[in-house]
Amino acid sequence: MATLTIDADGHVRDTDEGIRPFLEAPYNERPRLSAGAPRDGFDNTLGNRAGTRVVDTAVWVDALERGGLDFSVLYPTGSLGAGWIRESDFAEARASAYNNWLHHTYMQADSRFKGVAMLPIQNPVSAAKELGRCVTKLGMVGGMLPEGPYLYGDKKFDVIFETAQSLDVPLAVHAGGRLTGSYDEFLFENLAQVHSLGHAFFQMKQFVSIVLSGIPEKFPNLKLAFLEAGCGWVSYMLDRMDERFHIRGHVDAPLLSKKPSDYLKSRNIFISCEAEERLLPATLDIIGEDIVVFASDFPHWDTEFPANLEHLRNRQDLSYSQKEKILGLNAKRLYGFE
Numbered sequence: 001m002a003t004l005t006i007d008a009d010g011h012v013r014d015t016d017e018g019i020r021p022f023l024e025a026p027y028n029e030r031p032r033l034s035a036g037a038p039r040d041g042f043d044n045t046l047g048n049r050a051g052t053r054v055v056d057t058a059v060w061v062d063a064l065e066r067g068g069l070d071f072s073v074l075y076p077t078g079s080l081g082a083g084w085i086r087e088s089d090f091a092e093a094r095a096s097a098y099n100n101w102l103h104h105t106y107m108q109a110d111s112r113f114k115g116v117a118m119l120p121i122q123n124p125v126s127a128a129k130e131l132g133r134c135v136t137k138l139g140m141v142g143g144m145l146p147e148g149p150y151l152y153g154d155k156k157f158d159v160i161f162e163t164a165q166s167l168d169v170p171l172a173v174h175a176g177g178r179l180t181g182s183y184d185e186f187l188f189e190n191l192a193q194v195h196s197l198g199h200a201f202f203q204m205k206q207f208v209s210i211v212l213s214g215i216p217e218k219f220p221n222l223k224l225a226f227l228e229a230g231c232g233w234v235s236y237m238l239d240r241m242d243e244r245f246h247i248r249g250h251v252d253a254p255l256l257s258k259k260p261s262d263y264l265k266s267r268n269i270f271i272s273c274e275a276e277e278r279l280l281p282a283t284l285d286i287i288g289e290d291i292v293v294f295a296s297d298f299p300h301w302d303t304e305f306p307a308n309l310e311h312l313r314n315r316q317d318l319s320y321s322q323k324e325k326i327l328g329l330n331a332k333r334l335y336g337f338e
Contacts, residue, residue: 082121091123143172147175161222208237270292274308291330
């Protein structure tokens with residue numbers, strides 16, 4: 001099918017070697033610049049047999065062509081766990097360096113690449129300023145709320161939400177796939193167990209915090225995205241949240257003026273889907289067709305692109321209109337593409 005096709009969540013390989021030239025002194029003298037999220041000790045490459053390991057701009061341009069993508073919105077790989085950095089000053093310097101590297105290496109190389117800003121979430125005021133710089137100076141299309149020991153419904157993050165709303169750009173909640181935080185991933189005996197839960201738990205945790213803390217109520221024009229856990233979990237969580245709101249909302253969620261599921265009707269909260277999800281048609285029936293977007297996840301080890309895109313294009317249980325929205329129209333509205 002010939003239709004607008006936007007990858008709402010692709011990934012770059014951000015390495016220490018790539019970022020270092022963009023990092024100011026004295027931080028560029030550190031031997032290790034990696035974001036340093038807690039690791040589970042598993043080799044997710046299956047001995048370098050899984051995923052596209054070597055990825056540069058040329059490899060990504062080839063992927064655009066093979067998939068017939070009009071745009072790909074790029075998120076990090078090595079920096080997915082940047083929220084775990086303990087030193088606020090280093091987090092700020094590293095985020096700025098990553099953003100400058102992304103702009104130079106990808107956005108300036110091909111106009112089909114759209115960047116999302118890494119935010120130094122350790123200092124919300126600095127994160128808001130960095131979001132403003134990246135949008136107004138570098139032309140980025142949003143900001144990423146990284147994995148870390150935070151709940152984004154905390155009012156200290158309001159300055160970031162307020163800035164994003166005023167700039168009319170989305171904020172994307174994106175996990176790193178590991179069971180970090182209150183879930184002890186070292187209890188699990190293999191990566192399949194850890195990764196089955198990692199993305200979904202992080203998304204559920206932040207979704208509950210953000211919605212029940214009243215962020216969509218305080219910032220009604222703010223666009224939010226929850227990426228890389230599929231969309232089937234959303235209906236389940238909304239049922240649970242609606243039930244708890246009915247019983248305890250007047251005490252525990254006093255800012256909400258309606259039940260949690262009603263906030264998705266604003267069409268400002270977006271969810272990425274997996275191309276093969278069996279629950280996708282049912283999920284569209286429940287949460288609507290206007291907020292689900294396609295995400296390639298290229299070049300990560302657990303994705304098969306462009307095969308996943310072709311699978312979505314050829315699904316017989318989705319209408320042409322539904323596929324048209326998922327493949328491009330919804331992401332166009334999410335990221336504000338002309």
